[in-house]
Amino acid sequence: MKNRFWIIIFSAVLIISAGLWILISNLSLSANIVGIYQNNRLIKKIDLNSVTEPYEITISGEAGKNIVQVSNGHIKMKSAQCPDKICVNHGELISNTSPIVCLPNKIVIKFENSSENIDVKTGVK
Numbered sequence: 105m106k107n108r109f110w111i112i113i114f115s116a117v118l119i120i121s122a123g124l125w126i127l128i129s130n131l132s133l134s135a136n137i138v139g140i141y142q143n144n145r146l147i148k149k150i151d152l153n154s155v156t157e158p159y160e161i162t163i164s165g166e167a168g169k170n171i172v173q174v175s176n177g178h179i180k181m182k183s184a185q186c187p188d189k190i191c192v193n194h195g196e197l198i199s200n201t202s203p204i205v206c207l208p209n210k211i212v213i214k215f216e217n218s219s220e221n222i223d224v225k226t227g228v229k
Protein backbone atom coordinates (compact mmCIF):
# COMPACT_ATOMS: atom_id res chain seq x y z
CA MET A 105 0.00 0.00 0.00
CA LYS A 106 2.85 2.37 0.79
CA ASN A 107 4.39 1.72 -2.61
CA ARG A 108 1.15 2.45 -4.40
CA PHE A 109 0.88 5.76 -2.54
CA TRP A 110 4.27 6.88 -3.79
CA ILE A 111 3.48 5.73 -7.32
CA ILE A 112 0.36 7.90 -7.28
CA ILE A 113 2.28 10.90 -5.90
CA PHE A 114 5.05 10.40 -8.44
CA SER A 115 2.60 10.14 -11.36
CA ALA A 116 0.77 13.23 -10.18
CA VAL A 117 4.03 15.21 -10.05
CA LEU A 118 4.95 13.93 -13.51
CA ILE A 119 1.60 14.91 -14.98
CA ILE A 120 1.70 18.36 -13.37
CA SER A 121 5.24 19.07 -14.53
CA ALA A 122 4.44 17.82 -18.03
CA GLY A 123 1.43 20.13 -18.09
CA LEU A 124 3.53 23.06 -16.88
CA TRP A 125 6.21 22.29 -19.44
CA ILE A 126 3.67 22.28 -22.27
CA LEU A 127 2.19 25.53 -20.98
CA ILE A 128 5.59 27.22 -20.72
CA SER A 129 6.81 26.00 -24.10
CA ASN A 130 3.56 27.14 -25.70
CA LEU A 131 3.91 30.56 -24.13
CA SER A 132 7.51 31.06 -25.17
CA LEU A 133 6.85 29.75 -28.67
CA SER A 134 3.58 31.58 -29.14
CA ALA A 135 4.74 33.04 -32.43
CA ASN A 136 6.88 30.48 -34.13
CA ILE A 137 6.35 31.17 -37.79
CA VAL A 138 9.22 30.16 -40.00
CA GLY A 139 9.64 31.14 -43.62
CA ILE A 140 11.64 29.17 -46.17
CA TYR A 141 13.01 31.35 -48.92
CA GLN A 142 14.70 30.47 -52.18
CA ASN A 143 16.10 33.17 -54.45
CA ASN A 144 14.53 35.71 -52.05
CA ARG A 145 11.09 34.28 -52.73
CA LEU A 146 9.01 32.83 -49.95
CA ILE A 147 8.36 29.23 -50.92
CA LYS A 148 6.89 27.97 -47.69
CA LYS A 149 5.61 29.36 -44.42
CA ILE A 150 5.31 27.03 -41.46
CA ASP A 151 3.87 27.53 -38.00
CA LEU A 152 6.17 25.26 -36.03
CA ASN A 153 3.71 25.15 -33.15
CA SER A 154 0.99 23.60 -35.27
CA VAL A 155 3.20 20.77 -36.53
CA THR A 156 1.87 17.54 -35.07
CA GLU A 157 3.73 14.92 -37.07
CA PRO A 158 7.35 15.46 -38.13
CA TYR A 159 7.82 15.71 -41.87
CA GLU A 160 10.42 16.58 -44.46
CA ILE A 161 10.47 19.11 -47.27
CA THR A 162 12.68 18.60 -50.26
CA ILE A 163 13.93 21.74 -52.01
CA SER A 164 15.80 21.46 -55.27
CA GLY A 165 18.38 24.04 -56.24
CA GLU A 166 21.37 24.52 -58.50
CA ALA A 167 23.62 22.59 -56.13
CA GLY A 168 21.24 19.67 -55.65
CA LYS A 169 18.60 18.82 -53.14
CA ASN A 170 18.12 20.08 -49.62
CA ILE A 171 16.00 18.17 -47.16
CA VAL A 172 14.43 20.28 -44.43
CA GLN A 173 13.15 18.45 -41.39
CA VAL A 174 10.16 19.97 -39.62
CA SER A 175 8.82 18.85 -36.28
CA ASN A 176 6.84 20.50 -33.50
CA GLY A 177 8.76 23.64 -32.56
CA HIS A 178 11.84 22.65 -34.53
CA ILE A 179 13.22 23.05 -38.01
CA LYS A 180 16.60 22.13 -39.41
CA MET A 181 18.40 21.25 -42.60
CA LYS A 182 18.60 17.49 -42.35
CA SER A 183 20.75 16.94 -45.39
CA ALA A 184 21.93 18.78 -48.45
CA GLN A 185 23.85 18.08 -51.61
CA CYS A 186 25.58 21.45 -51.55
CA PRO A 187 29.39 21.32 -51.37
CA ASP A 188 29.91 23.29 -48.15
CA LYS A 189 27.17 21.80 -45.91
CA ILE A 190 27.10 24.99 -43.85
CA CYS A 191 23.31 24.77 -43.77
CA VAL A 192 23.42 21.22 -42.36
CA ASN A 193 26.12 22.07 -39.84
CA HIS A 194 24.04 25.01 -38.62
CA GLY A 195 21.68 22.58 -36.89
CA GLU A 196 18.32 23.71 -35.65
CA LEU A 197 16.95 27.17 -36.23
CA ILE A 198 17.08 28.76 -32.78
CA SER A 199 17.11 32.50 -33.19
CA ASN A 200 16.69 35.17 -35.79
CA THR A 201 20.26 36.30 -35.42
CA SER A 202 21.45 33.20 -37.23
CA PRO A 203 19.10 31.98 -39.95
CA ILE A 204 19.83 28.73 -41.73
CA VAL A 205 21.42 29.70 -45.02
CA CYS A 206 22.39 27.53 -47.94
CA LEU A 207 24.33 29.83 -50.23
CA PRO A 208 24.86 27.34 -53.09
CA ASN A 209 21.12 26.72 -53.34
CA LYS A 210 20.11 30.27 -52.30
CA ILE A 211 17.93 28.96 -49.49
CA VAL A 212 17.23 30.89 -46.31
CA ILE A 213 15.20 29.56 -43.38
CA LYS A 214 14.30 32.13 -40.76
CA PHE A 215 11.68 33.19 -38.27
CA GLU A 216 8.94 35.43 -39.59
CA ASN A 217 8.02 37.06 -36.30
CA SER A 218 10.80 39.59 -36.50
CA SER A 219 10.56 43.34 -36.82
CA GLU A 220 13.03 43.25 -39.70
CA ASN A 221 10.98 41.03 -41.95
CA ILE A 222 11.71 40.86 -45.61
CA ASP A 223 8.69 42.23 -47.42
CA VAL A 224 7.18 39.17 -49.03
CA LYS A 225 5.60 41.10 -51.87
CA THR A 226 8.64 43.03 -52.99
CA GLY A 227 11.45 40.91 -51.60
CA VAL A 228 13.02 44.10 -50.23
CA LYS A 229 13.92 44.61 -46.59
Ligand SMILES: [Zn+2]
Nearest residue numbers: 184186191206
Ligand atom coordinates in the same frame (compact mmCIF):
# COMPACT_ATOMS: atom_id res chain seq x y z
ZN1 LIG B 1 23.97 24.15 -48.01
